[in-house]
Amino acid sequence: MLAFTSLGGANPGGVGDGDFDMQCGGACHGDASQNQTSPALLELSIDSDVYFGLPVSITASVSGIQFSSSDAIGLFLLTDVTGHSDLPEDGGWKVISDVNGGDNNYVEIGGSSLDEAYTISWTLKPTVIESTTFYLSIHHGGQNTPYFAISSGLNIDVLPVPDNLPRLSSEYSPIISRDLGQQTTVSVATSDVDQLAIEWRLVDRPSNSINATLVDNNSWEFELPPALQPSIIEWRAVMDGDGPTQITPWFRIAAQEPALEVNQLQVYLQSLAFCIFFLSLILTLQSRYLNNQEDLPTEIDQTNLLPKQENSVGSTPPLPEGGLPNGWTTEQWKWYGHEYLEDLK
């Protein structure tokens, strides 16, 4: 089995997207002390003011890494470099969507596309009014060596929302996934918005514009076409109102295979049936062979059919009148005396 593993300290298969601290909980690279410094150039940027409760996009740029085509990299968006309590949530931010269609601070990307500068983004929402410093960290492998690097900090000040600013509702969380083939109706909750236009696109494709329908006070809806294969669709809202026109970051919706739907009772019952079946199978076989093992000597043991010589031999026959016959010893009488008595009869 050792032949199937690589000798590197990195995990070449990755660990999947998730919420991970700077060292991935030890899951990405087995021993952080073995990490070499990555030559990657990392940079974080943001292109708009950040208001309390409103989504914003943080862009990460990565360049300067040489990969083999099978390698993957892991990118972390962090709020601290101490290695613990460093998730955006710990800094008062909520990750709304990531580049892979999830809502994680750690994402994995195929290394083959990283020959040149590569850009990804997270959409987040601040939940507290305070300054936060963000960092971009990278884990990757190369030549059986784990590499690690972290960017310089990007300080972001969260501002209170100005009056009459057209905006999404602070409680609004967009959907980030849908099933294949599903016509999707997206609801949007806003504040101080008179007109809402939607731009949507497939990743790196030209965008389309549609108008959202006002459903209720500050509640809008629009529809996205169904996806026929796993893919990611992006959309953003252009909001008009009394204040200056606002454009939201791109939100991502991943279309994926529907999750497996099984009757859990059915699964648990079958599991239990398997357990009992194999248990009874072994017990039945063993009880049969163990019993046969006992029966076998019983079948061939026919000693009870033999004359009980021990009784006839073991008990000394009574002496005849006159005592022990001439020429007999006591020992001979004990064993053959009964034959002498038989002859006398």
Next chain:
Amino acid sequence: MEMVRARIFGGLEMISSATFHVITTELVVGSFAMAGICFLVLAIQSFGVFESEKASLVTDYAGHFALGFGLLATPFAIFSGISSSPTSDLSSPLLVNKMFFSMIATGLAIAVLFTRTKAGNQLWASKPSSLIQSAAGLAASGFMLMTASSGGKFSRGESVLDFLSLPVDTIFLMPTWVSAIILVAGVVSAIVAVINLQKPSAVEH
């Protein structure tokens, strides 16, 4: 950071269920792997390839002890695994097959331990019973390793058993009534077998 916390013993905040699952699975897999090696040695001896009274004694005790220890940790691994799943339910064929594999291993391990307890050393006196015991112990270890392999496939997308191309992405799901019949028949058979094994003539010599 929002994470699911396992609360054990009246609100005492403990480790996350995912970490607890890692601990218990390592205990289970380690124990079953050791048991598997011991039962492999016993199986080889059952075929008469080599004979060593000392090796037989050591592997007999070590194998059954390891199997019992792994069996004790198995329920914790199963339930912590379910609760640490992202959706806390059986959302993937891999998770369903993990459940099947682990329960089959559990059934085999219980049978092996029960038989060893009831029959004692007499178990190794005949070739059929020693072969069944060794094979069942090996199968229990194998199914538990397949369970761990499915877990690795689910969480990391790869497993060392990938070269076997096991159909872990496919579910063999029976109708509920079939499972119920097998369950009832299995229980009845198990009771009969246990009664037979508990006959003094069968196991005491």
